[in-house]
Amino acid sequence: MRFNITHTTTYHYSQPVGLCQNEARLQPREFWRQQCVSSRFELSPEPSDFKERIDFFGNRVAYFAIQQSHAKLTVTALSDVIIHSGLQQQNPISSITWEEARSILQSPFIQAQSQVRTLAQANWTEDDFELMDARQYLLDSPMVVSSGDLAGYAGASFSPDRPLIDAVADLMRRIYNDFTYDPAFTTIATPLSDVLLHRRGVCQDFAHLAIGCLRSYGLAARYVSGYIESTPMPGVQRLVGADASHAWFAVYIPGTGWCEFDPTNNKMPTDQHITLAWGRDYSDVTPLKGVAYGGGQHTLLVSVDVMRVS
Structure with missing residues (x-):
């Protein structure tokens, strides 16, 4: 699938x-299921300084920077x-249980490498960096702090010896069914404890909730x-500009890689999700600040x- 994306922010x-x-983090990433053909900005007023870089993630x-007096700022990203169509990455060891995944992620790195190679029955070296990188997503972050309450909510999905991918899919389904999408309830500063208590929020909240649940079980999860x-x-004309930014999460499956889940829509992203950025939580990927x-x-x-x- 090919998409043209126009994202305009006006102050x-x-x-x-x-x-x-x-x-601005408004330019799509390049990775195995996504290719960014082009991406550019239109800025008004014209900036006095403009630079691009790649961040830690x-x-x-x-x-x-704009150094002239202005009463209006317009930032448009055109991408x-x-x-690439198809399901997510597949691997024979994606059926490993959540306990096995947690053991690998919590083990000393050399031991974890050995565990994954044993599961894969192969000389698995090219993804050693990915395994090491995934460990940072075990830790609390500014907007997601693991807790007993989050672990308690996730408990129904993490039964003993259940494959990790099945447990996370069940957690996604439960968030979709248990929580009400309510843009008026939360702000960027609403704590996860309030989201969990009132069972209301938006896509950002549901992604944070799932990430908090997974980290509370010692698993690596990131925000997308x-x-x-x-x-x-049917019968309703498509409105230009009426789409919105979106957010979901990914869990790390040792030996397989990152697998994405969208709890707002109860589906695994395939060919309708376009990725801009990922990090520990929203604070790492704020579109414009x-x-x-x-x-x-x-x-x-x-x-x-x-x-x-077309």
């Missing part, structure tokens, strides 16, 4: 802004992306930001259009 200020500095980051292609109801000097009060408008190319 209107009540007073002029004299200087702003910003970081391998995400594309654009830095820009052309190919998603991006888009999902939306399809209008920065500082502005002046400006007074401001309003924010975001428009996203994900268009499939």
